[in-house]
Amino acid sequence: MKRKASRVAIYALLIIGALTMLLPFYWMIISAFKTPEQIAQMPPLWFPTSFRLDNFEYAMTYAAFGRYIFNSLLVTVCNMVCTMIITILAAFAFSRLSFPGRDVIFSIFLGFMMVPFELVAITNYGTIVQMGGLDSYAALIFPYTANVLYVYILRNFFLGIPNSLYHAARIDGASNFKYLTRIMIPVAKPALVTIALLNGIDTWNSFLWPMLIVNDPNMRTVTIGLTSFVQDAGIRYERLMAAACIVVLPMIVLFLFARKYIITAMARGGIKG
Amino acid sequence: MAMNIRLEHLRKEFAGTVALDDLSITFQSGKLTTLLGPSGCGKSTLLNLISGILPVSGGGIFFSDKEVTKLPPDKRNVGLVFQNYALYPHMSVCDNIAFPLEIKKVPKAKRRERAYELAQLLQISDYFERKPSQLSGGQQQRVAIARALAKEPDILLLDEPLSNLDARLRLEMREEIRRLQLKTGITTIFVTHDQEEALSISDYILLMRKGIIQQYGVPQELYDKPANSFVADFLGNPPINMFNVTVEGTDRLATEDGIVFHYPTGALEPGRKVQFGVRSEAFTVTDQADLGTPALVSNVFLNGKETLYLLQIGGQSVRATFNGSVRFGQGDTILVSVGGSHSHLFDAESGAVL
Numbered sequence A: 001m002k003r004k005a006s007r008v009a010i011y012a013l014l015i016i017g018a019l020t021m022l023l024p025f026y027w028m029i030i031s032a033f034k035t036p037e038q039i040a041q042m043p044p045l046w047f048p049t050s051f052r053l054d055n056f057e058y059a060m061t062y063a064a065f066g067r068y069i070f071n072s073l074l075v076t077v078c079n080m081v082c083t084m085i086i087t088i089l090a091a092f093a094f095s096r097l098s099f100p101g102r103d104v105i106f107s108i109f110l111g112f113m114m115v116p117f118e119l120v121a122i123t124n125y126g127t128i129v130q131m132g133g134l135d136s137y138a139a140l141i142f143p144y145t146a147n148v149l150y151v152y153i154l155r156n157f158f159l160g161i162p163n164s165l166y167h168a169a170r171i172d173g174a175s176n177f178k179y180l181t182r183i184m185i186p187v188a189k190p191a192l193v194t195i196a197l198l199n200g201i202d203t204w205n206s207f208l209w210p211m212l213i214v215n216d217p218n219m220r221t222v223t224i225g226l227t228s229f230v231q232d233a234g235i236r237y238e239r240l241m242a243a244a245c246i247v248v249l250p251m252i253v254l255f256l257f258a259r260k261y262i263i264t265a266m267a268r269g270g271i272k273g
Numbered sequence B: 001m002a003m004n005i006r007l008e009h010l011r012k013e014f015a016g017t018v019a020l021d022d023l024s025i026t027f028q029s030g031k032l033t034t035l036l037g038p039s040g041c042g043k044s045t046l047l048n049l050i051s052g053i054l055p056v057s058g059g060g061i062f063f064s065d066k067e068v069t070k071l072p073p074d075k076r077n078v079g080l081v082f083q084n085y086a087l088y089p090h091m092s093v094c095d096n097i098a099f100p101l102e103i104k105k106v107p108k109a110k111r112r113e114r115a116y117e118l119a120q121l122l123q124i125s126d127y128f129e130r131k132p133s134q135l136s137g138g139q140q141q142r143v144a145i146a147r148a149l150a151k152e153p154d155i156l157l158l159d160e161p162l163s164n165l166d167a168r169l170r171l172e173m174r175e176e177i178r179r180l181q182l183k184t185g186i187t188t189i190f191v192t193h194d195q196e197e198a199l200s201i202s203d204y205i206l207l208m209r210k211g212i213i214q215q216y217g218v219p220q221e222l223y224d225k226p227a228n229s230f231v232a233d234f235l236g237n238p239p240i241n242m243f244n245v246t247v248e249g250t251d252r253l254a255t256e257d258g259i260v261f262h263y264p265t266g267a268l269e270p271g272r273k274v275q276f277g278v279r280s281e282a283f284t285v286t287d288q289a290d291l292g293t294p295a296l297v298s299n300v301f302l303n304g305k306e307t308l309y310l311l312q313i314g315g316q317s318v319r320a321t322f323n324g325s326v327r328f329g330q331g332d333t334i335l336v337s338v339g340g341s342h343s344h345l346f347d348a349e350s351g352a353v354l
Helices: A002-032 A036-040 A054-062 A065-095 A102-112 A117-130 A137-144 A148-159 A163-171 A176-187 A189-205 A208-213 A222-233 A237-272 B043-051 B093-103 B108-121 B137-150 B167-184 B195-201 B219-224 B229-234
Strands: B005-014 B017-027 B032-036 B058-063 B078-081 B155-159 B187-192 B204-209 B212-217 B241-247 B252-255 B260-262 B273-278 B283-285 B293-302 B307-313 B316-322 B333-338 B343-347
Touching: A002 A237, A036 A237, A054 A065, A054 A222, A054 A237, A065 A102, A065 A137, A065 A148, A065 A176, A065 A189, A065 A222, A065 A237, A102 A148, A117 A137, A117 A208, A137 A208, A148 A189, A163 A176, A163 B078, A176 A189, A176 B093, A189 A237, A208 A222, A222 A237, B005 B043, B017 B043, B017 B058, B017 B204, B017 B212, B032 B043, B032 B195, B043 B078, B043 B155, B043 B187, B078 B137, B093 B108, B093 B137, B108 B137, B137 B155, B137 B167, B155 B167, B167 B195, B187 B195, B195 B219, B204 B219, B204 B229, B212 B219, B212 B229, B229 B273, B229 B343, B241 B316, B260 B293, B260 B333, B283 B316, B293 B316, B307 B333
Parallel strands: B032 B187, B032 B204, B078 B155, B155 B187
Antiparallel strands: B005 B017, B005 B058, B204 B212, B241 B252, B241 B273, B252 B260, B273 B343, B283 B333, B293 B307, B293 B333, B307 B316
16 A cells, blocks of 8 residues: 555656656747747647647758758768767777776876866867867867766676677687677677767757857857847747757757667666666 | 696786685696686686686796687687676576687577587577576576587686585586586686585696695595605595694604594604694504594494594594494493595694694
8 A cells, every 4th residue: 555655656756857857848849939919829739729830941041951950960870970980989998908007097087077078169169260170070070089987887887798709709810890790889888878869969969069169150059049039030939849840840850769768878877877 | 638737837816815825737628627616716716717718927827739828718718607607697598608619600590400409419499589587597507518618619618607506406417517518529628616626526626725736636545645745635525534633753643632643653753743634434443452543433424324523632623434344322332443545644833744
């Protein structure tokens, strides 16, 4: 009986949590279909009466959201690929290879996590300006491909893989690189998917860095596109919400595809600690 | 062509502590040699030096005439079965066994065929497409052995391969390993701390203690002619009975509490303190009062083929086995004498056999 009561309480809490998360999202979607009058209506209109696509049309024609999405996709995918390569190799070196000063170097890297993003952004901006890299894809992609947190997560996962697996592969004739590609990466797949997704979401949502780098409207990423849309189109919430819907759509698609991996990765992450 | 393994003045240190020092020995080609000893004796270290997992600190390792001391593990052509099996969790049984062949770039169809042959040899072909997590411990062990054999290694190394199995399976796998070794004729090094396992499976046993070779020879030799009290004590079940005695003339040994054994002492000078090691089967019951040593039967354990008696001789508990025709009960006092090949005298200080 008591058990049942606690279950009810748990579910009630979970439902409240889910609603809190979903409500703004739902609001964004229905607002995108509303007319200007319906937006301002009091009490608010919870179920749209018509499905007008005007707002989407406006957003797509007035601002080049197609282009922004392309830019963001390109930057996110390239950044993800580079980040994964760097993270895997660094984590492998810090967990499996022995070289002088390994642990000291790793400690220094961990120390870098204390440095706030904004501080790095300023010096990076200086560097990019000197290299003449403003308004380039390279400047959007490369500066944040080395992430200490991801290296740390993956290194710990690699350390959790028994040594004997490494020795077995070496005795079976595999080189270090072959071991990495045939054994370690497949075994670490959950951790790798987690890191790739975190990184992808991070890059897609990044705002400050593209804001500093991008002046050319053609180079805008979705986040920058959205803010300039506000500036250009004025505060018309129905149009803004339509633009926001367009911007999150790729992330939702990604989530639907990777849902299985995200959930197993989180569950597995919990066990491995 | 089976290869022998020659170790010359091998030395291994771990951060200043010496695990093995100046170890020289040759393991016979085509034979199964067991590295035996208590934990921490350096047997696994020695195996890892042979496989190349650990670098040596000094000395040389030769496979027949080829020096491999500095070669990385992937260049030595050894097969190794790990204590925890170390199967690749994301690969099927087939892919696990075929992995060494995949590295050698053997075509896919061919390596599948070879893997299947090995799976049949080890009686795991029914689980060919399963993942390691879907197998029992014994089956995983068989996969590990099949994988170690897949690349046709010159040398097969087994690091306590049976210690994670239950008693019955251990017996079965022990026989299986021996059968395979005889069939393939591969030079095999088998590490264990279980003396019974070592005695039953080996062509040769190398008994080690604290990184030092105690004795090397065929099992019967180690059992019958131990080089020192450690070897005598380590081998045999029930363990050998040890008495601290003083030599009193050419055929008398006396314990501290005055118990006398009639036993030929050879040329040992009277008054010398020695250790008297007596295996349980070396005791016989006698009715000659002047030659026997009195013993009180304090417990009797039947275990089927023989009977183990716990005796009190002086203040010491002693294990003895008598042949089947002898019957005693708890509380009986009997006379026993010691003789035959399963009793030895050791130096009280060094433990060396006298």
